[in-house]
Amino acid sequence: MTDRFKKLSTYLKGINNKDIEFDKNFFSDSENNFFLINNQIPNFFIGDTETSQVTNLQDKFYNEIKFPNYDDLDDFSLLIDKAKKSIFAKILDEQILFGSKILEVGCGTGQLSNFLSRYKRKIFGVDLSENSLIMGDDFRIKSGIENVYFMKMNLFRLLFKDEYFDYIISIGCLHHTQDPKKAFFSIEKKLKKGGFLVLGLYHKYGRIYTKIRKRIFSLLGKKAFFLDKYLRDKNISYEKRLTWYRDQYKSPHEISYTIQEVLEWFKEKNLKITKILPLDDLNEYSDIFKKKNNKIKNFTLKEMMLALNVNHASEGGLFTIIAEK
Amino acid sequence: MRKNINIIGISCYYHDSAATLVQNGNVINAIQEERLTRIKHDSSFPTNSIKKILEINNLSLKEIDYFVFYEKPFVKFERLMDTYVSFAPNGIKSYLKSMPLWIGEKLFQKKNLISQLNKIEKIKNIEKKLKFSEHHLSHAASAFYPSPFSEAVILTIDGVGEKVTTSIAVGKDSDISIKKEIHFPHSLGLLYSSFTHFLGFKVNDGEYKVMGLAPYGDPIFKDLILKELIDVKEDGSYRLNMKYFEFATGLQMVGKKFEILFNSKIRKPTEKINKFHMNIAASIQLALEEIVLNIIKNIKLNYPKIENLCLAGGVALNCVANGKILESKLFKNIWIQPAAGDAGGSLGSALGYWYKKNHSENIINKSKNQYFDPRLGTSYTNDEIKKILDKYKSTYICVDNDELSKHVASLLSNKKVIGWFQDKMEFGPRALGSRSIIADPRDSEMQKKINMKVKYREGFRPFAPIVLEEHLKEYFDLDHYSPYMLLVGKVKENQVIEKNLDKFSGFEKLKNIKSTIPAVTHVNYSARIQSVNKLQNPKLYSLLNEFYKISNVPVLVNTSFNLKDEPIVENPEDAFRCFMGSGLDYLICGNFIINKEDQYND
Numbered sequence: 001m002t003d004r005f006k007k008l009s010t011y012l013k014g015i016n017n018k019d020i021e022f023d024k025n026f027f028s029d030s031e032n033n034f035f036l037i038n039n040q041i042p043n044f045f046i047g048d049t050e051t052s053q054v055t056n057l058q059d060k061f062y063n064e065i066k067f068p069n070y071d072d073l074d075d076f077s078l079l080i081d082k083a084k085k086s087i088f089a090k091i092l093d094e095q096i097l098f099g100s101k102i103l104e105v106g107c108g109t110g111q112l113s114n115f116l117s118r119y120k121r122k123i124f125g126v127d128l129s130e131n132s133l134i135m136g137d138d139f140r141i142k143s144g145i146e147n148v149y150f151m152k153m154n155l156f157r158l159l160f161k162d163e164y165f166d167y168i169i170s171i172g173c174l175h176h177t178q179d180p181k182k183a184f185f186s187i188e189k190k191l192k193k194g195g196f197l198v199l200g201l202y203h204k205y206g207r208i209y210t211k212i213r214k215r216i217f218s219l220l221g222k223k224a225f226f227l228d229k230y231l232r233d234k235n236i237s238y239e240k241r242l243t244w245y246r247d248q249y250k251s252p253h254e255i256s257y258t259i260q261e262v263l264e265w266f267k268e269k270n271l272k273i274t275k276i277l278p279l280d281d282l283n284e285y286s287d288i289f290k291k292k293n294n295k296i297k298n299f300t301l302k303e304m305m306l307a308l309n310v311n312h313a314s315e316g317g318l319f320t321i322i323a324e325k
Numbered sequence: 326m327r328k329n330i331n332i333i334g335i336s337c338y339y340h341d342s343a344a345t346l347v348q349n350g351n352v353i354n355a356i357q358e359e360r361l362t363r364i365k366h367d368s369s370f371p372t373n374s375i376k377k378i379l380e381i382n383n384l385s386l387k388e389i390d391y392f393v394f395y396e397k398p399f400v401k402f403e404r405l406m407d408t409y410v411s412f413a414p415n416g417i418k419s420y421l422k423s424m425p426l427w428i429g430e431k432l433f434q435k436k437n438l439i440s441q442l443n444k445i446e447k448i449k450n451i452e453k454k455l456k457f458s459e460h461h462l463s464h465a466a467s468a469f470y471p472s473p474f475s476e477a478v479i480l481t482i483d484g485v486g487e488k489v490t491t492s493i494a495v496g497k498d499s500d501i502s503i504k505k506e507i508h509f510p511h512s513l514g515l516l517y518s519s520f521t522h523f524l525g526f527k528v529n530d531g532e533y534k535v536m537g538l539a540p541y542g543d544p545i546f547k548d549l550i551l552k553e554l555i556d557v558k559e560d561g562s563y564r565l566n567m568k569y570f571e572f573a574t575g576l577q578m579v580g581k582k583f584e585i586l587f588n589s590k591i592r593k594p595t596e597k598i599n600k601f602h603m604n605i606a607a608s609i610q611l612a613l614e615e616i617v618l619n620i621i622k623n624i625k626l627n628y629p630k631i632e633n634l635c636l637a638g639g640v641a642l643n644c645v646a647n648g649k650i651l652e653s654k655l656f657k658n659i660w661i662q663p664a665a666g667d668a669g670g671s672l673g674s675a676l677g678y679w680y681k682k683n684h685s686e687n688i689i690n691k692s693k694n695q696y697f698d699p700r701l702g703t704s705y706t707n708d709e710i711k712k713i714l715d716k717y718k719s720t721y722i723c724v725d726n727d728e729l730s731k732h733v734a735s736l737l738s739n740k741k742v743i744g745w746f747q748d749k750m751e752f753g754p755r756a757l758g759s760r761s762i763i764a765d766p767r768d769s770e771m772q773k774k775i776n777m778k779v780k781y782r783e784g785f786r787p788f789a790p791i792v793l794e795e796h797l798k799e800y801f802d803l804d805h806y807s808p809y810m811l812l813v814g815k816v817k818e819n820q821v822i823e824k825n826l827d828k829f830s831g832f833e834k835l836k837n838i839k840s841t842i843p844a845v846t847h848v849n850y851s852a853r854i855q856s857v858n859k860l861q862n863p864k865l866y867s868l869l870n871e872f873y874k875i876s877n878v879p880v881l882v883n884t885s886f887n888l889k890d891e892p893i894v895e896n897p898e899d900a901f902r903c904f905m906g907s908g909l910d911y912l913i914c915g916n917f918i919i920n921k922e923d924q925y926n927d
Contacts, residue, residue, distance in 0.1 A: 077781035077889065098717065098905050099925025119905045120925045144778065 005042070008149050011124070012044075012159045041133045041150055046157040054178035055128070055154065057252040062129035065246045067108045069239065070135065076114070076143035083115040087282060088320075092116065092169075092198070095289055100166035105155050105187050106173020110136025110148070117145045124160070126153040156186050163192050171200030172318060175255050184265050191325045196289055197271060198322050202256035206306040206317030214249045248316060259303055259319050271323035278319065279303070288322050331388055333378070334675025336395040336463070336667050337370050338434070340529055343668035343752075344374035345701075346382065347675040350683070352471065354378045355701040355752040357668045360895040366530060367892075370441040371671075377703060379445075386446035389454070393678040395670035396460035396487055398434035458674035460486025461638070462494075462503065464665075467673030468637035469496035470680065471697035472660035478624050478631050482617070483638035483666070484514035484529075493624060496635065499680040504627075510573040511564045513616060514639050516555060519570060520609040522578035524602050525592030529639075536645055537787050539610035540849035541831050542603025546587065550612045553586060557616055561623030598785070600831050613640070614649045625655045632657040637673070641665040641811070642754065644853050648813030651805055663699045663809035664753030672752070696861055699809060700759050702750030705897050710915045713897040720923040723916050726864070733913055734871035737765050737881065741910040742779050744886050746900045747864050750893075755810045756885035757855060758791065758865035760893045760900075762909065764844065764882040765872075766790055771844035771882060772835070779908040782889035785832055788882045789853040790845035793869050796879040797856050800842065810855035810883075816846045826850075844882050855883060 005027060009015045014033070021028050027042050028034045036043045048055070073079050083089040089112065096102065098119040107113050107125030109132045117123055117140075125148065127133055133150040140148050153159060155177065168191050174180040180201070191197055216224045225231040230244045259276060266273060275288045279296050282288075296302065306317070334345040337358070345355040354377075359365055361373035379386060439451055448454075458466075464481040479494040479501065490512035493505040521531045524538070557563045567573060571580045584590055592602060617640070624634075634656040641647065642665045651659060662669050707723070714721050724732060733743060742764045751757045762779065764771050776784045789810055792800055803814030816839075823837040826848055834848040845852050859866045873879040886900065887893045888907055894900045897914050904912040904919065912919040 075777060077777060080781050081889075118907075120921070 004146075004149075008042070008151075011122075011149075011161070011164070013161045014159065038130050038152075039134045040137055041130055041152060043130070043152045044159050045128075045152050045154050046159075048154055048156045051156050051178040051182070054176075054253045055156075058176055059128045061246075061250075061252050062108075062127070063131050065243050066129065066132040066135050067243050067247045068111060069109055069243050070111065070139055073139075074142075076145070079111065079115055079139075079143075083111065087284065088277070089115060091282070091284070091286065091288055093118070095287065096121065096167055101164065102167045102169065103158075103160065103165045103187070103190060105168065105170035106176075107136065107150065108132045110139065110150055112169065112171075113148050113150070114140055114143065114145060117148045121147065123148045124165075125150045126155065126158070128152065128154075155183055158186060158190055160190050162189050163195075165190055166192055166195045167198065168195070169198040171198065171320065172202075172316070174199070175202045175257070176251060176253055178253070180255055180257075181265055184262075185269070188269050188271070188325070193325055195325050196274070196322060197325065198320065199262070200318045200320040201262060202254060203303075203306055203317045203319045204256040204258045204261075205304060206309065206319065207256045208317075210248055210317060217249060256317075259321070260299065262319075262321060266321065266323050269325075271325055273321060273323045275322040276319070277322075278306075278309075289324070291324065330390050330679070331384065332391045332393060332675045332679055333375060333389050334393050334395065334458075334463075334671035334673070334678075335371060335375075335438070336670040336674070338368055339667055340368055341366050341666055341668040342368050342371045342374075343664075343671040344371040344378055345672040345675050345752075346378045347672075347679055348382075350676070350679050352672060352676065352697075352701060354381055355664070355668075355672050356703065356750070357664075357752065357892075359892040360702070360750065363892055363899070365890060365892050370438070372441060372445060375442075375445060381703065386442065387448055391454050391456055391678060391682075392438070392442060392451075393456045393458055393674040394434075394438060395458055395463040395667070395674040397457045456678055458670075458677050459489075460670065461489045461492040461506070462501065462677055463670040463673035464637040464662075465492065465494045465496070465501050465503070465635075465673065466677030466680070467664065467669040468635035468641075468660070468662040469494075469501055470673075470676045471662065472633070472635050473691055473695040474633040474635065474658065474660065475691050476631060477633035477635045477660070478628050478656075479635040479637070480620065480624065480641075481636070481638035482513050482620075482640035484518060485509045485512050490514060491620070491638075493620075495628065495631070499683075501677070501680075505562075507562055510567055510570070513563070513613065515570070515572055515578070516565060517609060517613055517640065517643075519572070519578040519583070520605060523583060523587070523591050524605060525594050525596060528578060532639075532643070534783070534786070535606045536610060536643055537847075538598070538603055538606040538785065539645070540607070540847050540851065541785065541834060542600065542605070542607035544607040544611040545604050546608035547611045547615075549586070550608055551615070555612070555616070557619055561620040563616060598783075598832075603831055610643075610645060613643065614646045617646050618649055618653060621650055621653065621655050634659045635661070637662040637665045637669060639666045644811045644813045645851070647811055648851070651803075651812060659805070661809065661811045662753075663697075663751075663755060663757070663811060665811075666754060669753065696808070698861065699751050699753055699757060700749040700862075701752040702759075703895060704749040705915065707915045707917070710897045710917055713901060714914070714917060714919065716898075717901055718925075719901065719919055721917045721919045724918060725916065726867070729913070729916055729918070730864070730867040730871040732918060733868055733911075734875055736911055737763065737872055738875045740765055740768055740771075742771075742775060742908070744894075744900060744904045744907075744909045744912040744914075745868075746886065746894065746897065746912070746914040750895060753809075755855075756883065756893055757808075757810060758857065758862050758883065760886040760895075762882075762884045762886050763791075763868075765876070766842040766844040766880050766882050767876065767878060769838045769843040774908075775844075775882070775884060780884070780888055781907070785835065787847045787853070788845050788884050789855060790842060790880045791855045791857050791865065791869060791883040793866070793873060793879040794856040794858040796873075797854070800880060801852060801854055803854060806856045806858075807854045808856060808858075808861060810853055813851050813853050816840050816842065816850050816852055821846075821850060842878065842880050845880065 015029050102123045104113045104125045107127050110125045113123045113125035137150045174183045177183045213227050332347045342358040346353045356374040358371040358374050359367040461481050465479040469479050476497045482491045488509045489506045491507040494503045518528045522528050526534045569582050572578045641661050745761045745763050748759050751759050801814040820841045826834050839846040857865050885893045894903050
C-alpha cells in the first residue's frame with residue numbers, strides 16, 4: 001500500500017513527495033498537508049464556500065446510494081462482457097490510446113474506470129461518495145488491477161497538476177453540481193493540449209419523460225414503477241433497481257441543458273468537437289476522437305426531437321459531447 | 326514450362342467462411358475469413374481471404390483457373406423444402422421467416438458468388454470457371470487427400486451439409502467414392518449442438534465448452550439420451566426422435582419438450598454452472614462417443630481389409646471421441662483433418678476438383694511420412710513487425726533465433742505467460758504454435774490464471790499440452806503422434822499426484838494438484854495432446870527443448886492467442902493489441918521480445 005500511495009502522490013499538485021507519512025487512517029507530507037483515509041480511499045476533499053451547499057447535499061445523498069453498483073459481477077471477465085455490450089464503452093476502450101492518463105470525474109462505483117484499466121492506462125477515478133469508491137476499490141483489488149486509483153475529491157478543487165490528462169471523462173455528474181459551467185472549467189483545466197474531454201449531461205428535452213414519471217411516482221408511488229424500463233425489469237436485482245430509482249428520481253439537485261447551450265462552453269475554451277451523441281451516428285466503426293467535418297443539419301429540430309425519443313429517454317436522457325483541446 | 330493450374334476453394338454463408346489456394350494439386354494457402362475481418366465465425370463471402378491469398382502469391386484473380394464452392398446450393402434448397410413439407414404444418418412460422426431470406430440470398434447463390442468475385446476483380450466469363458462440390462465430398466476430400474494414406478475409409482460427421490449429416494466414403498489413390506449417407510434431420514452434430522444450446526452456450530462455438538465440462542460430471546443421463554432422443558441401429562445408422570427437437574421446424578434447437586425430458590429449463594448464459602449441467606455434458610459426450618464407435622465398428626465390418634481411417638466434419642473436432650476411436654484399435658492408423666469444420670471445406674473442394682479434373686494423369690504417390698502442414702496462412706517479417714511496434718511506441722528488444730528460445734524458456738520457467746507469434750498462421754480452429762499462448766504446465770495455479778486473468782473467460786476451461794515427440798510416451802498414454810492436437814490421451818500414471826479426484830465434486834476437482842503437469846491435466850486425467858517434432862516446427866521444438874533443459878519437463882501449455890469471443894490473432898498489430906488488452910506478461914513476435922512491464926511507463 002505504501003508504494004501505491006507514494007506513487008499516487010506524484011500525480012498530485014502541491015503535495016510534496018518527500019517525507020510522506022501515512023497509515024490506515026491518514027496521509028500527510030512535509031508541507032503539512034493532511035488527509036484522512038477511509039478504507040483505503042484517500043479523502044482529498046477540500047471545501048469551497050460558493051458551491052458547498054449542493055456539494056454537501058450530494059455528498060450525503062450519494063454516500064448512501066452506490067451508483068451504478070456492481071450487482072453480481074464478481075470478476076473482471078464478467079465486467080468486460082457486460083461493458084462490451086454497450087457500444088459506447090466498447091468504442092472508448094478500443095480507441096483510447098494505450099498508456100494514456102485518464103481522469104474520470106464522478107466515477108461512482110468505478111465500473112468504467114475499472115473496465116478501461118487494460119492497455120496500461122493510468123486511471124484516476126474521483127467522486128464524492130466514499131462508499132461507492134470503496135466498492136470500486138474492492139473490485140479493483142479483487143481483480144488485481146494496479147493502475148486505477150480511486151479517491152474522494154471536490155471537482156471544484158481538483159488536486160491534480162494542470163494540463164496533465166490525455167482524457168477526461170465525466171458522464172452524468174456535472175449536472176448534479178451547484179454550478180455545472182464552473183465545474184466544466186475546473187475539469188477542463190486539467191486536460192492536456194491535444195487531450196480529449198468526454199462530457200455527458202442530462203438533456204433538457206430528453207429528460208422530460210423522467211420528470212413526468214417523477215411526478216407520477218410522487219402521486220402514485222410504487223404502483224407506477226412499471227413506467228420505468230429498469231424498475232419494471234425483474235431480471236435486475238432489487239438493490240440495483242433501488243439505486244437506479246434513487247439516482248434518477250430522488251437526487252437532491254439536478255440541472256439539465258440543451259446541447260447548444262453546452263456547446264457554448266466548449267467554444268469559450270476553444271475545444272474542437274469530435275462527436276455529439278446521440279445526434280451523430282454511433283456504430284462500431286465510428287472514430288469518436290476524429291475531428292468532425294460534417295455539420296449537423298437542422299440542429300435545433302433534431303434536439304427538439306429528443307423530447308420524442310423514447311429510447312433515449314428511457315436511458316435517463318443523457319447527451320454526450322466529445323472534444324479535443 | 327507448363328502453366329500452373331490454380332484452383333481457389335471457397336466455403337461460406339453457413340458457419341466459418343474460408344478460401345484455399347491449390348496449385349497443381351498442392352495446398353499453398355488457406356485462410357479463414359474471421360481472422361481478417363476480426364468477426365468470430367464470420368460466414369460472409371471470403372473476399373479478404375481471397376485477396377490476401379492472391380497478394381501472398383503475387384497472383385491476380387484472372388490467373389485463377391477454377392473457383393470451387395464447397396456445396397451445392399440447390400440441393401440445400403431442396404432439403405429445406407423437403408423438411409418443411411414433411412413436418413408441415415409445424416414450422417410454418419419459421420418457413421415464412423427463413424424462406425424469403427433463403428430465396429433471396431442463397432437460391433441465387435451462383436449469381437451472388439459471381440458478383441462477389443467480380444467485386445475483387447472484373448473477369449469475363451467467370452461463370453465458366455465457377456464449379457460446385459458437394460458438402461460432404463468437400464469434407465471427405467479434405468480428410469483423404471492430405472492424409473498419408475493411399476487407401477482409407479473416410480468418415481465425415483457434422484451438423485448438416487446440403488442434406489447429408491454423416492457420410493462414409495472410400496478413398497483410393499485419387500478417387501473418392503461415397504458409400505453411405507445419413508440424411509437430415511438425423512444428425513449427430515445437431516444432437517450435440519442441441520445440448521450446447523440446452524447448456525446455455527452458443528451453438529457452433531460452445532461445443533468445446535460442453536466437451537471441456539463433461540469430465541466434471543457423471544453421465545447419468547446417457548441411457549435416457551440413447552433411449553429417448555436417438556435410436557441407434559445395429560448397422561451403425563441412427564435416427565433422432567424429432568419429437569424433442571425444433572431445429573428442423575423452429576428457430577431454435579430445442580424447446581419445452583426437451584426441458585420436460587430433463588426436468589430443467591435451458592440454462593441462461595449468466596446462470597451459474599452447476600452439477601446438473603456437468604452431468605448433462607458428461608452424458609451427451611459419452612453418448613456421442615458410443616454412437617461414433619458403433620459407426621466405426623460397422624465400417625470395420627464392411628471394410629475389414631482397409632486399415633486406415635480419415636475423419637472430417639465438425640464432429641471430428643471432438644478430440645475425446647477421436648481418442649476413443651484410437652483406443653478401440655479398430656483401425657491401425659487414423660488421420661484427422663485439422664480444419665475439420667466448414668472452413669476445411671474450402672480446402673477439400675479445391676483439392677477434390679483438382680483430382681477429379683486430372684483423374685488419369687495424377688496417380689498420387691504418397692509416402693507414409695507425408696506431413697500435412699496446417700500452417701497455411703499469413704506470415705510477417707521482422708521488418709513488418711518492427712513497423713507495428715514502432716507505430717505503437719512500444720519498448721522491445723530483438724534477439725537471434727538461438728537466444729530467443731533460451732530467453733523465452735527462462736521466462737516460462739519463471740511462470741511468465743507468453744504470447745507467441747511466429748511464422749505462418751495455422752488453418753483450422755486450433756493454435757498449433759504459430760499464434761499461441763504458452764506457459765509453464767507445472768504450476769497448479771496456471772489454468773486459473775490463464776483463463777481468468779489472461780483470456781478473461783470461464784475458469785473451468787482446460788488447456789492442452791505441447792510435448793516433444795520423443796518424450797510423448799513418458800508423459801501420456803498415446804501410441805500415436807498427434808501433431809494437430811486432435812487426440813486425447815491419459816496422463817501417465819507415474820506423473821499423477823492426486824489419484825483420487827473422484828471424491829471431489831464438480832469444480833472442486835480443479836483445486837487439486839492433479840499431476841506433475843497440472844495445468845494441462847484435465848480433471849479426468851486426460852489431455853488434448855500436440856506432439857512436436859523438429860522437422861515439422863523447428864522453432865517450437867527448440868523452445869520446448871530449451872524449456873526441457875531448464876525444467877526437465879518436455880511439456881508446455883499451448884492455447885490459442887486470443888481473448889474470449891475473439892478470433893485468433895492474425896497479424897502483429899492484432900497480436901500487440903491482444904497482448905496489451907490481456908493479462909499476458911510477454912509478447913514474442915518474430916524475434917522481438919516485448920515485456921508488458923516496460924510498456925508506457927513515465
